[in-house]
Amino acid sequence: MITEDYKALDARYYMPANTRDMMLVRGRGSRVWDDKGNEYIDCVAGIAVCSTGHCHPAVVQAICAQAQELIHCSNLYYVPHQAELAERLVGITGYAKAFFSNSGAEANEGALKLARISTGKKKFVAFSHGFHGRTMGALAVTYKPGIREPFLPLEPACTFVDYGDLDGLMAAIDDQTAGVIVEPIQGEAGVLIPPDSFFKGIRECCDEHDALMIVDEVQTGMGRTGKWLGIEHTGVKPDIVTLAKGIASGFPMGALVARDGIEFKKGEHGSTFSGGPIACAAALATIDVIEEVLPEVPAKGEQFHKALAAYNPRSRGLMIGLTLGDRCAEVRDTCREHGVLINCAADGNLRLVPPLVITPEEIETVTGVLLAALD
Numbered sequence: 001m002i003t004e005d006y007k008a009l010d011a012r013y014y015m016p017a018n019t020r021d022m023m024l025v026r027g028r029g030s031r032v033w034d035d036k037g038n039e040y041i042d043c044v045a046g047i048a049v050c051s052t053g054h055c056h057p058a059v060v061q062a063i064c065a066q067a068q069e070l071i072h073c074s075n076l077y078y079v080p081h082q083a084e085l086a087e088r089l090v091g092i093t094g095y096a097k098a099f100f101s102n103s104g105a106e107a108n109e110g111a112l113k114l115a116r117i118s119t120g121k122k123k124f125v126a127f128s129h130g131f132h133g134r135t136m137g138a139l140a141v142t143y144k145p146g147i148r149e150p151f152l153p154l155e156p157a158c159t160f161v162d163y164g165d166l167d168g169l170m171a172a173i174d175d176q177t178a179g180v181i182v183e184p185i186q187g188e189a190g191v192l193i194p195p196d197s198f199f200k201g202i203r204e205c206c207d208e209h210d211a212l213m214i215v216d217e218v219q220t221g222m223g224r225t226g227k228w229l230g231i232e233h234t235g236v237k238p239d240i241v242t243l244a245k246g247i248a249s250g251f252p253m254g255a256l257v258a259r260d261g262i263e264f265k266k267g268e269h270g271s272t273f274s275g276g277p278i279a280c281a282a283a284l285a286t287i288d289v290i291e292e293v294l295p296e297v298p299a300k301g302e303q304f305h306k307a308l309a310a311y312n313p314r315s316r317g318l319m320i321g322l323t324l325g326d327r328c329a330e331v332r333d334t335c336r337e338h339g340v341l342i343n344c345a346a347d348g349n350l351r352l353v354p355p356l357v358i359t360p361e362e363i364e365t366v367t368g369v370l371l372a373a374l375d
Helices: 003-013 057-067 082-093 106-119 136-140 147-153 166-172 196-209 230-234 277-307 325-337 360-374
Strands: 024-028 031-034 038-043 099-102 121-125 158-161 177-182 212-216 238-244 254-258 322-325 347-351
Touching: 038 360, 082 099, 082 254, 082 277, 099 106, 106 136, 106 177, 106 212, 106 238, 106 254, 136 147, 158 166, 166 196, 177 196, 196 212, 196 230, 212 347, 277 322, 277 360, 325 347, 325 360
Parallel strands: 121 158, 121 177, 177 212, 212 238
Antiparallel strands: 024 031, 031 038, 099 254, 238 254, 322 347
């Protein structure tokens, strides 16, 4: 089907919740092709999802092999690969136990529930421009008024504080606060990076009020910043960490990990599809690939940063943001015309989150196209 036919079909039968005007039909590594055969270097990567690139052979093989054995069995039974994946996640993150979900929003929902059941408290503190998902609980701690306010009233009760404002946090948190939820880098806001001291201050505030520190690593985790977790750069240890996006190379999956003593007990949480056989197989293969390429991520990020230095990029590993204001859409579209996919996050901020397997040669091409578009 050509794009015009597909557009008409989509318009007739699919709810118009998304804005889009092109169709991708194939991907390999850091490259994708549209329905007209045009080739692109993909620095959107499914919004930081395709960590191992598109259709990595090891991930494809793991998915196909498991699909031939068992696609679904539910969590009424022990699930193939589930315990092995939990062991791997605990090993690479340094936490005590894991729990799986189907998305980042669900992982954050689980973290909010876990904080409530563990502390017996009800309230949360979150930060301006933070994004934690669109399901009702995750939406309650997501800042953007345009997507949150139409669904008010929301639970849990949440107070928003300016990102990076420790004085505001100290005024907002109290002994009825179950948890503080924060991103190490705000991705949807356009790759905003606060000083490391901000996270040390959050840790101290949480400890003072017996609240849990929840770090949303949905976009920053799984090697995106050059370490398994973005929060590792700060030296701070949260109580709960949520993961998704890059965890299974595009197969829908999320997870949370928690320190010793914080866990769901029987009946406190559950999901029919979460941690299914194929998702866990894909995630295990993804972790193997990331282990191989992770040492290269800092240098690749530095290559981006140096090439774009004239435009004051904000970057950590392969997470790069540029503030362009009203020009963002124009630059994005010009890059697409020249074979590079990037996207505009909030407030005129350009965001690049390419696959971790992107090559230095591809980075040189991307930055050349981007600099020409910026000129």
